[in-house]
Amino acid sequence: MERAENLARIIEVNETSARDRTGNQNWLSIVQLNGDEARFFEKHASATVETVIGFYVADAENPTSIVSAVSNARENARTLRPLVSTEMWVQLNVFYNRVKAIGPAELMPGSLARLLAEIKEACQTFTGMTEGTFYRDQAWYFYRIGRYIERADQTTRLLDAKYHLLTRDSDHAAPAVEIGQWHAVLRSASGYHAFRRVHSSDLTPARVASFLLFNPGFPRSVYLCVREVETALSELKSRYRLHGGNDISEALDQLRSILTARSIDEILESGLHEFIDFLQRYLIVITDRLSATFFGYAQAEKGEPPGGVGSPLEPAPEMPS
């Protein structure tokens, strides 16, 4: 559901205002951002507004589309149905049937914004219902861990979508067109007003990037998400006296200190895209370790029960210099 919500956000930011100085929208960047070039160009000759939106909103054959994300969420919920509250299940079901029924007319300019708003709202409704109805046991902590890892990852993608604009001259106030685009990025992350509270004067690209990465109070910043994952993991371990996962806590701790130690200028200097790529790989390693430690995926082949010590896994990636 986080993924569906964030896809809607990314498409929205491109749709509403991500025009470059010639007035063209760059739809290819969305494809690149998701690493889907190969699959996309197998189906479509070029990245136009129609093809990209069709591919990412309503194409059930594309595993990275909104409809696929919601189908997967619903399929997972079906598997975990005994743990999921009835309200959550019903809302997800209704939403699933809704996205399956998305017709071509709704993808047209003029209707798309309303559809995307509806998708975002349904995802947020789900989050709220989960907050209000989900039984608080181990599953709840894992739900929170999963949600925040996904959210951190998606924030990095949202930022990456516009990284190419930052490749030059990021210290200075950007020209008006670009300012519009950064507004759009912030709004699509529901961060525009929060950003204004922190920076009431200048909107520079560097400040936006810094806000989305490091702000300790913004619910979608990478820093806050990592901190939430840490909290949930340590509560999970102490409450349910689970062994293992110490290496995950260390990795999270390390990631958090990287996020506090580096200044945005240093990062922009060495390349924002490289830094984002590093964060994404780091999150994948953490996810893999969680799976191996608590769900025994790595040990499953050997037929041993889970819950043992963490197995040797790929080490956390090195920071780009």
Next chain:
Amino acid sequence: MTRLVLDGYDPQGFYCEMLRSPAATGLRERLSRVPVAEFQRRALAAEQALYDYGITFTVYSETSAIDRILPFDPIPRLISAKNWRRIEAGVVQRVTALNLLLDDLYHAQKIVKDGILPADLVVGNANYRPSMRGVAVAHKAYVNICGTDIVRGADGEFRVLEDNARTPSGVSYVIENRHLMLRAFPDLVDGIPLRPIDDYGWRLVAAMREIAPAGCEDPQIVLLSPGIYNSAYFEHVFLAREMGVPLVEGRDLVVDNDRVYLRTIGGLHRVDVIYRRINDDFLDPKAFRPDSALGVPGLMRAYLAGNVALANAVGTGVADDKAVYAYMPKIIRYFLGEDPLLPNVETHICREREALAYTLDHLAELVVKPVGEAGGYGITIGPRASRAELEACREQLITDPANYISQPCIDLSVAPTLVDGEVGPRHVDFRPFAITGAKTWVLPGGLTRVALRQGSLVVNSSQGGGSKDTWVLEHDPSG
């Protein structure tokens, strides 16, 4: 003029559940005041709720997953308190006899030695489990959950058509149908003394506790499902939630030193009782089908060692065999010394020479069923079959007579049913559910299945059947 629900309704000569029941007067009066259009509108809303609530079974193919619902007909089927007492007593008698039969077949086999049942019919039966010989089963309750299929013919007599003593399904629809009914038609229910059915999960848990291995203070119960690709997965989820027990698949369980454990993120957790919705064949690849990926290796050893209870017990399939069914009246008399309270449908066992001859002579009037199948598959309905179908059936009967039984074609009773905005008569059957731990309890209600296609006698959900809410009255209206 506004058309009302029962305006012009004609049961076309069949026994009608609604018109023939004196206890249904109140319901009939209410229905006669509701316009069909209004009824249809609310029925559609109820059907939409089935999708919203995900009360669906999913049909998977290579590329897609299609959600189907069991269609819900909003006109309830009513059973009077008087008739219910008869059904309830009949079901208890039947389940008691089934359990006594199974206990005997896996121990002394007196019924075979006394010449009541042919030995090869039971011991030679594919569903007889020799490994269960001499195994003690708590309370001698083999069939903990039983679904008894009951039909009514032209005379209105309730008759048992089939016993489902393996892993009967459908109870989730009984309870969900009631919820739908109460939400969509509260005014129809208001003031009618309906027997409640929502304690099924509590009763089931209580029975599971009763069959737990001796010395188990607070047994850990789980529900074992084949997983999300099973068409009854919705029901497995439903029951696990109603029981408040974990829903598990084979891979979630592990056997160590003949004890069963549940894998949890905190380590292994001992399991005492398994309500399994997996057939015997797939339970344990070490004991039965080695290719089963659904089961738990070593489960059978743990079970035979008495370290875990299974519901239903292993080996109940021999008792709900359609050929054994034909002997049920004799079995009831043999073990209980009573006449059956619910008669069987007259059945010809084609393994017997005379019965085969009769069947072949009367093929066009009879229903021929394979003994080992479920779900309405492989049935030939004589009066509805084409010449070619009858010939095919004749050939099968001659090649493998022991695999078939035949029964007269019963004119199943009908109930008014809403189809495409019209109310017409449709054939129905009835499946009450009995739970047995130390004692047998029958849910006061059951699954009324309805053949939605006009004239069709096949009520199975896999073949165009729907279902109705079944109302059992607490007491009948006086006078």
